Amino acid sequence: MLPFYHLDRSGSPDNQCFYRPVENVGEQSRISENHTSHEKKQMTFFPGFERFEELCFDDGPSEPSPFQLSQEECTKLRNIHSEMLELFVPEEEETSRTLSSFRVLNNCRSNLEEQNSAKVKASGSDIACSKVGGQSVNEIIRLAGEKFIKSRSQRADGFSELNHDLHDDKTGDAELIVQKLLLSAEKIGEQQYEHARSLLNHCNEYSSNKGNPIQRLVYYFSAALREKIDQEMGMTTPEMVSLQFEKDIMNPSTTTSLSLHQRMPFCQIMQFTGIQAILENVSQAKRINIIDLDIQYGTHCSVFIQDLASRQVCPVEHLRITAVGTKLNTITTETGKRLANFAKSMNLSFSFHVITVDDILDLNENLFELDINEVAAVYSPYFLWTLISQQDRLEYLMEVIRTINPSVMVVSETEVNHNSPMFVNRFVEALFFFGAYLDCFGEYMDPDDPDRFTAELMFGHGIQNIVAAEGKERIVRQVKNNVWVQFFGQFNMVQKELSRSSLYQASLVAKNFNCEASCSLKMDGKSLILGWKGTSVLSLSAWEFL
Known part of the structure; x- marks a missing residue:
């Protein structure tokens, strides 16, 4: 197994990025001081919560949510978006x-x-x-x-x-x-x-x-x-x-992932919208910790770096990206190196922290090395559904995130019900x-x-x-947005409005792909639903803890 890295922040001067290899924390998390935590992991945090298979909701129509930006705001976002797109060009290589x-x-x-x-x-x-x-x-x-x-x-x-x-x-x-x-x-x-x-x-x-x-x-x-x-x-x-x-x-293979990201509208529409939502929720923070549950190759993290490095109002003193990995979604060393080099080129103080565990039940808040001076945000792109077949792990992960208490948690998931017991x-x-x-x-x-x-x-x-x-x-047990809304409610989470700027990002990407006639964007309550020629495919929502 390749070594994993996080950036050592002890004695780090401003605008300097460095990292050190660390052992698999899945093994570290099994030391004696955590023995009692395993008893906790077997608990049902919310005994009243219904199983995903038992959740049934009315899929009735929801009203669309019209919005409009000022010309100045539109121009600004177009310029930002144009610059961001350059970051998504894949590197050669009865x-x-x-x-x-x-x-x-x-x-x-x-x-x-x-x-x-x-x-x-x-x-x-x-x-x-x-x-x-x-x-x-x-x-x-x-x-x-x-x-x-x-x-x-x-x-x-x-x-x-x-x-x-x-x-x-x-x-x-x-x-x-x-x-x-x-x-x-x-x-x-x-x-x-x-x-x-x-x-x-x-x-x-x-x-x-x-x-x-x-x-x-x-x-x-x-x-x-x-x-x-x-x-x-x-x-x-x-x-x-x-x-x-x-x-x-x-x-997935690197080349395929980057190619699909560059050439297909679905991923970019939801990604730019989610990134904008996170950036707006940390706009007053000088030290930021973005916790990414499925970083893969970190392409979207370059967008965070670029935006925060150019922020004039309330300049960022330090950005930390914390990537969470398991034995299934491993994180390559190149991801951290690439992001560190990019942050250095943008003159942004940056650190990259990797947490890798053998089992989600090995995860705990201490592994995140939280700093009281940092504002945390969680980004979960198409990851939570992978734990539906192991609901104890899903609930445990949400409990850990609730303990961290991020300012915002942005969630992207598929808008489909693949969890029916009926074949x-x-x-x-x-x-x-x-x-x-x-x-x-x-x-x-x-x-x-x-x-x-x-x-x-x-x-x-x-x-x-x-x-x-x-x-x-049966691993694939994806569910629709209304099920996730009910699920998150069990953790004292409330949904946040997506701003006009965030929604504008979605429409702007669709326009750049010239897919306005095929791609539909609608609001399901406070969630954004993306569809393709009449079929809903993806959802995006933002949450905070009470």
Whole structure:
């Protein structure tokens, strides 16, 4: 294992960055003085809290939140954003029962219609979902779902009607292929495995991991359904799929991550918005500690450094970035070195502190080396969902953060429910969610782009885990924003308003990517929801502790 580093702040002069290697604190945290903490870790901090599987909420429409900035504010943010973008260039180098199971198709249609009508206004510029040339992937899925439900509800022997269609010559009809996928999922739910496998053989005639977005989607979902069949029939075990997914999602390749970040709008829209929210909440602090729960390559941290180094009002005396890592999301030494060099070039006093633990239950507030003169902020980009399958760890982490009492905690998560105990519901949710991503890939990346292949293969492992795995092997248990709102409420957290400047950042990035017609931004209470052609994909919210 590579050594981990943190910057030694003892006797550090201003504007000097240096660090020393430290051993894995997962081992250090097991010294005798922490024995009693393990008893504490087994406690349920909030006995009244419901399990994620039991949380059900109304997904009714929320009112959009119009906003507008002054011309001066717009100009300032545009300039800042333009400078920030330069930092992101990668370095070289049964019928009724069945219909009930597929009711989520109607929910997805309802959500799509809501997204079409929701807008966020920013300085006279509207970003709204609308149809673009041809059909989007998720419009094809929605239309196929409507035909599937209509066919199944019109006939008691609905399969015979679909079965007739399945043997025609329209093997290239995208809607028909999606209906085959839906029918195959239904048959798996009814334990008609050979029938389901036969349907998937038809899908193979159309699917391709090198084709158009819908062909690629069918390719990965067909593979996931085959894996589900094999596991149900005892031909394979789910462990290998889970292990492969953990490896991919927690440690994606550097080049692929940087390439997607530079070329895809989703990440940058939410990242710039979250960064702006944090910066505004530490605007009066001279010594700042940003705690990052998933720093990866630290690209976004360069934005913090650049902004804080150029701050004229209440100049920053020192910036400390604390990166939290586990055995799954390791932190490379190069991240700290790169950020330290960049801070030095900006003449900013900087230190980089890494906390790495074998288990989240080994984390405690003492490891953060908190300074009473520092103002702390927590940034959690798409990390909390990885602990839903280990809710004791999730609750423990939140308890540690509550002890730290940061001025703000900014959270980005996926806006999808992959936590349903019903396999068919997860299947449909995932179909729309990944359909949106593959559709976006199709607009911004070439069909034979190697980074696109790598990203889609990683998605394929995630799809298999969502569709095929059950019990403890099902790692992907993402939930929607309304569930997180309820969860955070159990920790005496209150949601903070996202400022007009933060929301403007989101609209500005979307405009720079020229995706205003496809990308929707709407407010769900105080949370920002990003959608792609009618399908919600990401959420962002800011929180503080009472």
